[in-house]
Amino acid sequence: MTYMEEKFHLKIQSKEGIIYEGEVESITSYNAVGKFDVLAEHANFISLINKGLIIGSESKGSLKKIDFNHALLRVRGNQVEVYVGIEGMAPSNLEPSQVTTQG
Template sequence: MKKLYLNIVSPEKEIYNGEIESVTLPGTIGTFTILPQHAPIVSSLREGKVIYVPEGGEEQTLDIEGGFVELSGGVVSACVD
């Protein structure tokens, strides 16, 4: 299985950067989950929770007010407020 990496940044700082098993995001038109080998995607994000599972770790939750996410080449890049 291919690897999936997540990088979450806010205007103030980097929040998370590392390998993950999955990430669930509050998309503008609905919540969606990204798993390894997901097709490339760009989406705006609404207020809600980002839920990610670090490789071999426990589920983590982050409350956001909105932002954008892009998945390209196995890297999920989220810019959040």
């Protein structure tokens, strides 16, 4: 029988420092495609997110909501890192002349 982790490490940070850090069972957020969830042992994943983040089951049955407008989320090796408050991350802040294609 294969053992599967039930929790993963979540770290949310801004330029000022760590906002939240701990072991959680799930997170829910939104990106350009819509709502998504991350559970333990999720595939590697990077996304720009908006509308904040809901942390699930920090302790049985509890939810914690962290509000922000835009952030970068990275899932790697059963760890999730969220970087908030980085100016210029919102796609609406980019002008077409600022976007270049290489190759």
